[in-house]
Amino acid sequence: MGAENENSGIRLMRNPTEMRTSKTDLPVLLPIAQQSQRDAMLVRQEGTYRLNLNGHHLLWMVGIFVTVCGTAEAATSGALIGPLEAIFKWMSFILWGPEGALKGFALNLIISFFAMMIGTVAGAALGLMQISLLAPVRGGSWLVTQFFRNSPWLVLLFTIMFLFPFEIDLGFIVIPVPDWIKAVIGFSLPVMANISEVVRGAVKSLPSGQWESAESLAFNRRQTLWMIILPQCVKRMIPPWINWYCILAMATPLCSIMGVEESVSFTAQALNAEGDRPELIPVFYSFLMIIFFVYTYPIARWSIQLEKKFAVRT
């Protein structure tokens, strides 16, 4: 009977999620199917893919870098400097910009820090509004969250860039708003919306018994939330929060399109100064990719480790 079912491809499933796991009849594919199901579950819980960087990615990137360097070396004619020499020449410019300027890759980091800070504070507030007992507050914050979560980052960035004045005149003082600050605001909006979802998801993921036992001990809603629910949520929120930071850090080069002088802008400038030699283009950009990887990889690993640690505790 069982064998018959197996052969005809019909299987009795206990629940629909199980069905998704074992859609394949090939046993060798089962681990992959299970993995992809776990990934899908994470995406549903946190509203995003989890950066799953591992050491192989670095090997691949270094491999690409070496290959393109070799090709560029071969293409370099007599008087011109070689690819590695060119990288060394421009490295500090790409990383920090001109002496004392704190631009280039450093500006990517600065933008990511501030955008994360603003996004986290605003997102936490928005997330708490999403679990409010007042329907208008809940509905409004849900709308804001969904709007910014589902808008393309680049569109938000452009809107903020062109909507914001280049200076704010308060009458007695004129505050200039440099482009990178507009970029910070532009990036903090989608981060805010996604953190809002992370907060809401974490609160919803706690068993309702926690609310009930707090209620039956006469805690009021505010006390329940701040003393019992949220402290438990923080642990659940940290891994997706770190993950969102990594995604944000990797998205910051978007603002190079608006002329913010971060690492991609400066890489383009450096290439330009080298006479736009086509063989140098892959060398410079794969170098930049490695820089981003070296920065985000440890952070992404750390978030995976934290998650494992928390998973054991609860």
Place this chain on the structure above:
Amino acid sequence: MNDTATGQSWTPDQPMVSITNVHKSFGDLEVLKGVSMDIMKGECICIIGPSGSGKSTLIRCVNGLNDIQQGSILVEGQEVNDPELDKLELRKKVGMVFQQYNLFPHKTALENIMMAPVHVLKQDADDVEVRARQLIKKVRLDGKESSYPGELSGGQQQRVAIARSLAMTPDVMLFDEVTAALDPETVKEVLVTIQDLAEEGMTCILVTHEMGFAREVANHIYFTDRGVIVEHGAPDTFFDDAQDPRTREFLSQIL
């Protein structure tokens, strides 16, 4: 009327909990169809019956976790079915222990017990700690003060939950199938704790599947089925001389 609403007129010779003709529905599903019972101070009553008969819903209504559509629940003369009811005041008088323990996993056993008296009743933390340590002794968990719930067995967690509820010095304790999720060998330690309480004169309302225990500790047994009380009586008459066929069928299945 005003007097009953505020609970001013209640005296200990009246029922501590008085449930009259309570109806409760979840959507179209009517789970309580006119249930009435009175519980006097110091009494311990057990509610038994098949699953889905509305036992848990009934005691959850007593501390306002579920609201009722019709009827009246008076706790020390205070009407629970009143939109104006101060639920926090009610819950200071009514303690509740759940099937799933529901301890706060980020707090130690001692902190779990101390939290509500300190933050809800605003009592002095040092005094509360002294009392909390006594309660831990009382539920026989000496030495587990600084353990987190995750480090305790189910039976130990449930005893912490009982102590946590007692720390609020309630007048009535509700036990909602508190041993149903426990391993058989830890059931006893929890039952002993409850028995101690009942013998000290705590007013207890238990929903339970432990018939032997019900017979031993209860002053009165209520048998519910499909949202109504089919039969009730003193333990000995109830278990040995059940009148209703439904009761007899239920008892024959489990005894």
